[in-house]
Amino acid sequence: MLILEAFSTEARGISVSVGPETPIELIQGAYARFEPAIAKMRSTLNRPMTLSEKILAAHLVDESTSPVRGESYVDFNPDRVAMQDATAQMAWLQFQLAGLSEVAVPTTTHCDHLIQAKVEAKADLQTALESNSEVYDFLKSVSAKYGAGFWEPGSGIIHQVVLENYAFPGGMMIGTDSHTPNAGGLGMVAIGVGGADAVDVMTGNAWNVRWPKLIGVKLIGELTGWSAPKDVILKVAEILTAKGGTGAIVEYFGPGANSLSATGKATICNMGAEIGATTSIFAYDSSMERYLKATGRSTTAEAANAIAEHLRSDDEVLTNPGGYYDQLIEIDLSELRPHINGPHTPDLARQVGGFESEIADNEWPETISAALIGSCTNSSYEDITRAASIARQAKRDGLNLKTDLLVTPGSEQVRATIERDGLLADFEALGARVLANACGPCIGQWDRSDSQAKGESNVIVTSYNRNFPKRNDGDAATLAFVTSPETVMALALSGDLNFDPVTGTIENSSGEQISLEEPVGIELPEEGFDAGLDGFIAPPEDDSAISVVVSPESDRLQELTPFEAWDGKEFSDMPMLVKAYGKCTTDHISAAGPWLKYRGHLENISGNLYLGAVNAFHQDNVGHGVNQLTGEVDTLPNIAANYHAANQPWVVVADENLGEGSSREHAAMEPRFRGCRMIVAKSFARIHETNLKKQGILALTFSDPSFYDRIDEDDRFGTADVAQLAPGRPVTVMVTKANGEVFSFEGNHTFSEEQIEWFRHGSALAVIRANA
DSSP: OOTTTGOTTTTOOOOOSSOOOOOHHHHHHHHHHHHHHHHHHHHHTTOOOOOHHHHHHHHHTTTTOOTTTOOOOOEEEOEEEEHHHHHHHHHHHHHHHOOOSSSSEEEEEEOOOOBBSSSSSHHHHHHHHHHOOOHHHHHHHHHTTTTTTTEEESSSSSHHHHHHHHHHTTTTTESSTTTTTGGGGTTTTEEEOHHHHHHHHTTTTOOOEEOEEEEEEESSOOTTTTTTTTHHHHHHHHHHHHTTTTTEEEEEEEHHHHHHHHHHHHHHHGGGGGBBBBBBOOOOOOOHHHHHTTOOOHHHHHHHTTTTSSSSOOOHHHGGGGGGEEEEEEETTTTTOOEEOSSSTTTEESSSSOOHHHHHHHOOBBBEEEEEEEETTTTTHHHHHHHHHHHHHHHTTTTTOOOOEEEEBBBBHHHHHHHHTHHHHHTTTTOEEOOSOOOOOGTBBBTTTTTTOOOOEEEEEEEOOOOOTTTTTTTTTTEEEEEOOOHHHHHHHOOOOOTTTOOOEOTTTTTOEEOOOOOOOOSSTOOOOOOOOOOEEOOSOOOTTTTOOTTTSSBOOOOOOOOOOSSSSSSOSSSEEEEEOOOOOHHSOOOOOGGGGGBBOOHHHHGGGGTOBBTOOOOOSTTEEOOTTTEEEEEEOOOOOOOHHHHEEEEEEEEBBBBSSOOOOOHHHHHHHTEEEEEESOBBHHHHHHHHHHHTTTEEEEGGGGGGGGGOTTEEEESSSGGGBBBBOOEEEEEEOOOEEHHHHHHEEEOOOHHHHHHHHHHHHHHHHOOO
């Protein structure tokens, strides 16, 4: 089954590059900076250095920087940029406003988010090509016009494709997707950002971020039996919680780390996004060398071997890690048991099996309605072989699926290889459906209309990374649990959420009780990888004949108009759109699923603004509030549109960790577009806070969180001293009650001098335009 057939480059007469890969010259140039930069930083710090510090030092704009963890804002020069199609649209629209002729660093666009899973791979891909042709044509032409590589629909999920082609030990990459840290499995500092951050780097500007704190995770022992790399990160999520990694790099080390495959390491790094980490990383070792060579990058492996001492922490750090990390965790892989996390949050963890009372207390259905294997987190060759070994035993011993089983290959290379090696056949023999090489159900692109009644409480198990309400199928009644691919396979055979594959048995078609054998995995294919169909398009040498056109009548794409600069006056008399109560993720602020089609049209996608937010004053009516101009209850996006039309600025008040989840900058651009000028939260997720600042929104946190409780629905907001906005200086927020009573509180912020200019100019892009 060749699922790229419908969009093959040969059939469309497109000239294709001989193959994508980070040029060895770029890698060697990056490595040449390591020796002097590390020596300089070691002298500055006057102590041994961790791996993360070495890579950060080698990418500093100013090598004389003396950073303070968690405080200093510093400028970096990343090696490359990667974008997926849902976020790339807005990033490219912003890049065009900068007025430059080409990107300043290697950049790629990957089409993986807009393919909806409904039938099977080939049919779903063809539907996507027809329904998204305008967007794909835009992304392809804009990439070609400005010198970027383009990966066609069906080529694979961005993070798997990056791991196979672009990631290299010691490199630095930013990507417009929160799971960009997947490349940490190859020893790369890879960080998820919003599109405006990507535009900074694409235009040749430095990338500015706080020097991160460091969390060390020492791994000892080795995984055995049913335990998998997925269980490592599920356990870490339990320990650190969904915001415990905020502002920090999580660095894994120790003998247990060396026992993991490169793709197993990538799984762990990928899900670091679920604990809010800036990124996660492993040191360069023999497993990374094997993977580089297996994916045709022997020259990269040789270059990494030559500077291997710089691609790991200093010996003193490994000997006495407690003295070099802000927080230290130790996990014995030999004792780690299979875990399952969820629902609603990826840090609600417990061991697989044995949680009958929790299921009963929460009235969760025990029967599983669907099981899903794959995603950017768990679709490596090793992952698939372990799950397929369970499928083969099931066929042999007369076991049948008790629920729908869907398998998503991570890339065309993985798909072609597992088809060649008979692994897809192992799943299909049980009745599993193979989906396109795309994100699909992991991001809400899953049409379940033929299999599940909407609004009916049901349980799904996945090897994905995120499990917020509505995340997978748009249905709040679906309860998603996250576990490893092999455990998903076992649960699909049992049909029981509480089944323990280590100790449990399943009745086969002959009435016998069958114990599942331990999964067997193969790290890398013995016959090498099969590249499958080539979906990569290199930019042409001459782009003069290429034009990028956005129709003013389009409902999918819309040219951007720069946001207006701050007028220099204090804010006053601003109503509150919503007081977000509890968890308010980027999914709540700007939902994915059916709204993905509007990711390139700011006005249309603003129709989902805060539609999933729970308003503290309307908790039983999600996404609703009171229009303070009319007194009527309405949806939050409708109220925001009304304020926008009336030229009425407004504010948002929020609970802890606002903007947890995706890197999508739409969750910041939509509020800004509709007139939001200030957001006050108990705390922010890192990417969302940066995105808000990039778009010119005043992002503040309560100096005293108890003031959150004093905010009423009809309060009006202003500021007393925003004109004196300065690093480290709180902003005085004025709150006027309906009866005229006024109280104030301090709003803390993390703006640097440079970021204050973003606020004053109206956005970070406005500063780039002014400089250009």
